[in-house]
Amino acid sequence: DAGECLTIADKQEVWHLEIMGAGKGNKGAVWAAQRVPDDHVSVNANASTIKEIDTNDKEYFMYSDNVFQLALDSGWWDGKQTFRFCYAYAPASRALIAARRREWRVFDLLAPSLQLDPNMENYPFSVKPDTLVSLEKLMTILKDYYEGTEYDIRKNITVKGDSGKMVISPLANPFMNVDELKLHKVNGGWHGYGERNIAVRFTMYATIIQCRDWLPDEIGGLVWFALDNVASSVFVPIYCGVSDLPLEYKTDGRETGFSRKAAWWAFNRLGTLAAQRWGTFRHEIDKTWIPFQEHLLENQATVEQKALQMYNAKNPKNTIKFLTNYTDEWCKKAIDTAWDLGYYIWTKYDGYW
Template sequence: MLTRRYALNRISIAIAAVLLLACVIPAAPEACTTIMVGRKASADGSVTTSHTCDSRIDRTWFELVPSRRYRDGTMCGVYSGLRFMKFPGDTAGVRLTVEIPQASRTNGYINTSYPCMNDRQLAVGESTFGGREELRNRSAGFGCEELCRIALERAATCREAIRLIGELTAEFGYSDGGECLTFADPQEAWELEIIGCGRDRVGSVWAARRIPDDHVGVNANAARILEIDLDDTDNFMASENVFDVAIEMGYWDPGSGEPFRFAYAYNPDGRASMAARRREWRVFDLLAPSLELDPNDKDYPFSVKPDTLVTIAQIMDIFRDTYEGTEYDMTKFMYVETEPGKFEKSPYANPFMDYDM
């Protein structure tokens, strides 16, 4: 068994791979942005994912959970409501949803509102896309944050985590709306998009796509995976029912001649959301301005090659970005008349207004 000290030291060494920052890119309440960087796109050869948890209602405390070993036959509780605990041990609003067999050994991990990284250097970010409400089974076993926890406790790579999530939700069900989980390990970055398969059904529908090693990716509260090639196992994974549910529910007609596109089948409103698309554009435009992407476009590339190698400091700067210098700067109209006919930017003008502003 890893000692507590050793497990926590391992986590502290790897923590630079994930950034948990307060996102200030304008968006709706409960808006999260995640940025991914492949190892050949980063200045130091690391793989990065990130997550801004902008809900205003999620818990802000965190703890370092050490690796543990368990006896055969031990069960593991899965809960809802953990995101809203006001302090460690707060059980108000926490509910046991299901019990699953415990692993013989679990990894140490950083337990944040959405658990974010383990001592095997597997990290995960999150961004909600909602999707089709008629597919949500609120009484199913697993919500998003508990999928993050179990994946970090039991997996060492992105691929292992994605396969495990697929297996767990197939057996015990998925209770949340559509979610994007962005995984990073020392070699790869992947984006997983998952949603329920029906109000009274146990299971999930999901697709995952790898970020090329020399690319960067982004998710900003909208599904982004379009066409999927399941013959290309190096770059794609999906649930067995990914096409069947779309056909059954009338989201896609294979006889129409139109290709299957995951985002349009399961989150059509996401591609219409300017709040999501504008953030996608801004991240790509800051990292790859040579592409001259249209800020009003609807479907950006899934990932892009940055003009220069990306540093952690650049990612932090992007999360602080407020569209300054663009026509979308939220303070550009905040002027006051200081004397007749003369206007100056208000000293109170700032892009960090409360949501009711």
């Protein structure tokens, strides 16, 4: 394994922990961790991002005892140049434009004033956003596929529109498989795979996690959870205090085959249908999911206030029951809506693909 980055967060801090094997034939691991400053955002997109390690700054850096010696012994660092973790242990990852492009995109969406170059080899470990980052903004970023930039892989798949001008074909989609990319002669930062979007068709699930220290844990810990391709999905709230989930969210679908009993299939089916004519179907999806998502976000404060009013630290069962029922209700609504939207698209546009 080339290594892994684990994002570790609690109510006070967020850290990136990068861990790799200890080299061929060696047992154990080597790792480094860097804390994200409280007013910053950081990105890990399948490439190592930890560079210099300040051994005197225990508040922002941690590392394994072997981090320097192993690099020396293995010939991955000469001991003279400045030690940079990513170049000692994962240099190939910094060469991946598919990873770096996503680093750039997140930073550029949140801190456009920095005017970062989309082709840089290295970006800062973290940056301060130009404005406060909302939940809505994070959801939008996770749905992104470089629309409006030169890295949108649909840009050259054009037809003459009703106005007589060339426009992106409604059949062009940002989630093309390898055969479609070959057919349309699409290349990019991911070479024959086009561009590595933030939103991709092979996503299993995505999460946005809130850790809030001004609320009891049962209420303050909240996972916004989306299944399959985020661009055609919706985030539902799952509170830390829930005691159960709908059966559909506990039923495996990917390994056992198509089933209406698995929530994943409702969203995977919708995403697959939407990609067949993205330029048209995306608008049907937006008409459904945007108000659905807005309602959940607008209702969040009211729900949490009710949960807080009934909260008893010694016996929080009423709060747990309330939040479990709320999560259950909206998870089921999301599943039903995904199935219904798929049927609607299938029926209304039969013959358009």
